[in-house]
Amino acid sequence: MNTLFRNRWKAELQWLLFLVPALAFYLVFILLPTLSSTYYSLTDWDGINSTFVGLANYKEMFEDKMILASFRNTALYTVGITVLQNGLGLLAALLLVRKFRGVNFMRTMIFLPYIFSSLLIGYVWGFILEPNIGIVNTLLGAMGLDFLQAGWLSEPGIARWMIVLITTWQCLGYSMVIFIAGLQGIPQELYECGDLEGATGFRRFRHITFPLIAPAFTISVTLTLIGDLQLFNQIYALTGGGPGYATESVATIIYRVGFGTGTQWGYGAALSITLFAVILVLTVILVTLLRRREVEL
Amino acid sequence: MNASLSEKKLPAVWAGLLWILTALHIYPILLVLLSSVRTKADLAASPFGLPKQLTFEYFATAFQTMHYLRSLFNTGLIACLSVGLCVVMAAMAAYAIVRRNNRFYRAMYILFLAGIIIPFQMTMIPLYKVLQTFELINTFQGVIFIYIGSLAPFSVFLLCGFVKGVPRELEEAALIDGCGRYRTFFRIVLPLLKPAVTTVSVLNVFYVWNDFLLPMLYLSDSKKMTITVQLASFQGLYFNDWSLIFAGVCMIVLPMLIIYLIAQRFIISGITAGAVKG
Numbered sequence: 001m002n003t004l005f006r007n008r009w010k011a012e013l014q015w016l017l018f019l020v021p022a023l024a025f026y027l028v029f030i031l032l033p034t035l036s037s038t039y040y041s042l043t044d045w046d047g048i049n050s051t052f053v054g055l056a057n058y059k060e061m062f063e064d065k066m067i068l069a070s071f072r073n074t075a076l077y078t079v080g081i082t083v084l085q086n087g088l089g090l091l092a093a094l095l096l097v098r099k100f101r102g103v104n105f106m107r108t109m110i111f112l113p114y115i116f117s118s119l120l121i122g123y124v125w126g127f128i129l130e131p132n133i134g135i136v137n138t139l140l141g142a143m144g145l146d147f148l149q150a151g152w153l154s155e156p157g158i159a160r161w162m163i164v165l166i167t168t169w170q171c172l173g174y175s176m177v178i179f180i181a182g183l184q185g186i187p188q189e190l191y192e193c194g195d196l197e198g199a200t201g202f203r204r205f206r207h208i209t210f211p212l213i214a215p216a217f218t219i220s221v222t223l224t225l226i227g228d229l230q231l232f233n234q235i236y237a238l239t240g241g242g243p244g245y246a247t248e249s250v251a252t253i254i255y256r257v258g259f260g261t262g263t264q265w266g267y268g269a270a271l272s273i274t275l276f277a278v279i280l281v282l283t284v285i286l287v288t289l290l291r292r293r294e295v296e297l
Numbered sequence: 298m299n300a301s302l303s304e305k306k307l308p309a310v311w312a313g314l315l316w317i318l319t320a321l322h323i324y325p326i327l328l329v330l331l332s333s334v335r336t337k338a339d340l341a342a343s344p345f346g347l348p349k350q351l352t353f354e355y356f357a358t359a360f361q362t363m364h365y366l367r368s369l370f371n372t373g374l375i376a377c378l379s380v381g382l383c384v385v386m387a388a389m390a391a392y393a394i395v396r397r398n399n400r401f402y403r404a405m406y407i408l409f410l411a412g413i414i415i416p417f418q419m420t421m422i423p424l425y426k427v428l429q430t431f432e433l434i435n436t437f438q439g440v441i442f443i444y445i446g447s448l449a450p451f452s453v454f455l456l457c458g459f460v461k462g463v464p465r466e467l468e469e470a471a472l473i474d475g476c477g478r479y480r481t482f483f484r485i486v487l488p489l490l491k492p493a494v495t496t497v498s499v500l501n502v503f504y505v506w507n508d509f510l511l512p513m514l515y516l517s518d519s520k521k522m523t524i525t526v527q528l529a530s531f532q533g534l535y536f537n538d539w540s541l542i543f544a545g546v547c548m549i550v551l552p553m554l555i556i557y558l559i560a561q562r563f564i565i566s567g568i569t570a571g572a573v574k575g
Contacts, residue, residue, distance in 0.1 A: 030449075
């Protein structure tokens with residue numbers, strides 16, 4: 001009896017040792033800092049001295065024009081990129097799932113930018129959109145369309161959309177690849193059935209294709225959303241958050257208050273908690289909605 | 298009428314649009330390649346033409362300014378160690394989670410999943426404190442440990458899916474033959490997981506290679522800088538020297554391009570895991 005008990009514990013311990021290494025690194029370097037952020041967000045901490053200030057940081061946030069602008073920008077970036085990237089990705093997948101000459105080349109080239117650092121992509125597009133020697137303005141000038149020339153990255157209203165479009169350009173292939181896999185998983189017989197029932201064109205897409213790629217849709221939309229809410233590199237490379245703070249996202253503003261213009265670490269922590277709360281709530285809502293759609297099938 | 302989606306002929310309008318989309322994806326890459334071998338004057342005169350004469354002067358300059366060999370070594374070292382260690386640990390954790398599958402392990406799985414939505418900006422500030430406590434600021438170990446922690450959630454998530462596909466019978470046979478848990482895992486399970494481990498490793502290597510904020514914050518020592526941080530720091534100095542920047546971009550991207558061409562299959566299978574209902 002005693003040895004049996006001991007053996008069971010020994011087995012449990014062995015299993016636990018499989019889990020512990022990964023868990024330890026995750027706990028110490030990710031979860032612990034995350035949790036301590038919650039405490040720091042209630043303090044006025046500059047990296048050296050900290051005093052407890054309660055919810056003052058959170059109150060300040062809602063009166064800070066720069067912060068409110070960054071939340072508005074993040075909303076625009078997230079909605080814009082998620083919709084465009086998944087919409088265009090799906091369209092490209094629907095076309096590129098067919099077999100024709102050049103299809104593999106097209107898929108590879110459209111996917112390629114995704115593997116590169118978004119910082120480098122930012123530099124390249126920064127050159128293309130450069131106002132004086134950039135390709136876009138030069139080309140417009142050469143075609144006599146001078147009136148369309150613009151400071152693509154210096155006029156806030158345009159610059160924000162450039163960030164959306166360039167990120168879409170880079171990550172479109174990622175969604176496309178997921179959707180192609182989803183489309184390839186649809187059994188051929190269903191389309192044959194659909195044909196007999198007279199489902200063609202858009203109706204076929206609406207009632208057969210779209211419901212059946214639901215798992216691909218869930219993954220692509222959810223991961224895009226999570227990534228876009230934390231958009232950083234593109235902005236850092238393209239506009240640096242400027243002009244002023246007109247194109248800052250929440251992620252870049254946290255960097256700015258924490259490491260850029262000052263060391264308001266307590267304030268930065270409060271911002272990061274707020275960002276996390278937003279991501280958590282949106283992810284849970286989105287996954288619940290999309291999963292329910294999957295189950296209904 | 299043919300029912301299959303994949304065999305229908307593509308109307309010319311759509312084919313045209315696809316070629317435009319493809320061209321839009323090729324052009325910036327060509328631009329970088331062409332601009333990096335042109336003189337500054339040539340580039341300023343006609344930024345979208347072909348080079349009049351080739352010059353490799355910028356590659357040589359970028360090679361020196363970025364301390365290419367050293368920063369390439371630094372990045373490679375960080376990427377290999379953090380990804381190698383993380384993937385083995387994640388595979389072990391995934392194995393325990395899938396095989397035990399009781400309340401505790403399921404809770405641990407959820408705990409790992411939560412890590413996928415934690416933004417780096419959230420840990421960024423307190424991590425500075427953690428690294429100070431362990432005296433890991435400006436050390437490779439510090440950065441590697443953080444990468445192991447931050448890559449663990451997604452790796453565990455992907456590997457759990459793959460472990461479910463490993464048949465139990467083989468392990469049970471080994472256990473009956475007197476093979477211990479660890480030996481069973483390292484001799485039988487891990488080799489069976491090789492395609493999955495490769496997939497997860499490749500995705501993680503890309504993540505580490507392309508990451509920039511973490512090494513910029515915690516590895517500011519110029520001798521330990523990673524390659525992307527080197528480029529970012531000289532981008533600030535030579536702001537308008539586009540040829541030089543593009544030569545640097547080419548040199549950073551080259552190793553990843555090679556890995557991509559070799560391991561494309563693994564990248565695609567990692568990205569699409571979960572996209573089709575099993």
